[in-house]
Amino acid sequence: GxxxxxxxxxxxxxxxxxxxxxxxxxxxxxxxxxxxxxxxxxxxGLHHLDAAQLLHYFLDLRHLAGKCRFHNCTHRAEPGCAVKNAAEAGEIREARLAFLQRITDELLR
Incomplete structure (x- = not known):
């Protein structure tokens, strides 16, 4: 404006x-x-959030919560990551995955 x-x-x-x-x-x-x-x-800051629960705060990614092979998945290189698989399949935008990863990194410091 x-x-x-x-x-x-x-x-x-x-x-x-x-x-x-x-x-x-x-x-x-x-x-x-x-x-x-x-x-x-x-x-x-978002340091009051649990990194493992971040997907619940992303409305467009929430449907993937609990679908990763590992409960503490960082959505990077873990096998069976539902979020990475969705990004690779074009079901979610790569930019959203990158944003989720940046916030996860911040919380895990």
Whole structure:
């Protein structure tokens, strides 16, 4: 759209932006992408999630939950991975598998 977020200067002491957000604002970047500008929020984490349960949070991949050969499948090289098989068969987008793998990596650190 035509929304413009207010921006401020970069703090030389912290090497990060100075707070300018005074209220939560949702921006529509395009038809599939939205951005939330929220005051005081510097980091968004998913570390409270269990990597083995991630598929339940992906609406488009949820139907594959529990179908992998191994319950702790990382959807990379394990034999019998339902998610990798679905991506290879064109049933799900490769980009979604890659996104799932990135989040899994983050949770397993």
């Amino acid at each position: 035509s929304d413009t977020a207010r921006v401020g200067e970069i703090s030389t002491a912290l090497d990060s932006g100075k707070h300018t957000t005074t209220h939560a604002q949702l921006y529509d970047l395009n038809e599939q992408t939205k951005l939330i500008d929220s005051p005081g929020l510097q980091e968004f």
